[in-house]
Amino acid sequence: MLRATNIEKSYGDLPVLKGIDLQISKGEVVAIVGASGAGKSTLLHILGTLDAPDKGKVFIHDKDVFGQSARNLAAFRNTSIGFVFQFHNLLPEFSAIENVMIPGLIGGREERTVKERALSLLDMLGLKDRVHHKPSELSGGEQQRIAVARAMINSPALILADEPSGNLDSKNAVELHNLFFKLRTEIGQTFVIVTHNEQLAAMSDRKIELKDGRIKV
Template sequence: MAILTAKDIHKRYGAVEVLKGVDISVEQGEIVSIVGSSGAGKSTLLHILGTLDRADAGAVTLAGETITRLDGRKLANFRNRHIGFVFQFHHLLPEFSAVENVCIPGWIAGGRKAEVRQRAEELLQMLGLSHRLENKPGALSGGEQQRVAVARALINKPSVVFADEPTGNLDSANARDLHQLFFDLRKQFNQTFLIVTHNEELAQLSDRTVVMKDGKVIS
């Protein structure tokens, strides 16, 4: 059953047509990579599917909700509950500890502080960071920071985790570890991932690869 579908997505920035009628569907528990050369429209599509940007035309349905109809607080609440993000640069808040960074989306969602903290600690422990709970991002390696970002993406048990070049800032060993982590999380939580990547190894490991060129899906 599809957890995410998008139909006839168009997006233009000024005179440049970035997306030219994109269709995509992702099943529950699937790991799908989107690949293509720079400028193909991959990140723009990911941002629209993840509600960070709006399509000019077309419809996106996630977890049974047509999210292209939502706006304002309704959209923000839906994003917080159903969507997790992992970016190339971790976007951790430097003044907060690792565990606090993971907790923040859960607290925003209205979760009880102690319960959110317990889940954050469990996630960080599962990701091999139980000894780093109170460290601030500046004291963590790049690979550790990215694992904190993954835990943060998972804190509210999202329907889909969107990852935009998640290994682009990591060395090859940490990149391989992160690839394996995605598959471990799928096995444990039946977690769905949609990943924009230039990393051929990650794309080949995925259940399915979507190839984009010039604003269209070509395979």
């Protein structure tokens, strides 16, 4: 489903990724681990098309994602890839459902359809009583579940998560980890997760360790 070949990336004279090859199958939960500075987040940003490699290619469903115009790439990213970050990145002035709906509306979908999908996701994630709450009225765990719902609003092929439980207490972290596996089991969702959390890495179907810009074998 996802394939990356010979990914290289440098910032100035500093090489960060030094020839990464990986393949992710549909329905996998894959953890990317490694020490700080190993290139984990850089790799995740390239897989998510938020950054371009200096060399190499990324394919999602056999589509060369960087072999298209910037406009088409942005549209592809919006519909095919969902993102969950450590600090939620929810807009404070909007309610839970409004935050979830944003990628669907950006994609030009009909508002009523997007709202129905958002309500269904919030219900699935145990947040039906928090629909109209703003982020400041929600716990950290609830905010992160809203971020997961937002990532899923366009039914993306792939969800990429960068330290998704890094800002949560242990109880909420466990609940978030279990949620990922529930979504994989129930709807076949694919996750690639950068994490320092050893428990989450151990739960994953596969662990990819980066060291000095390369996959450790």
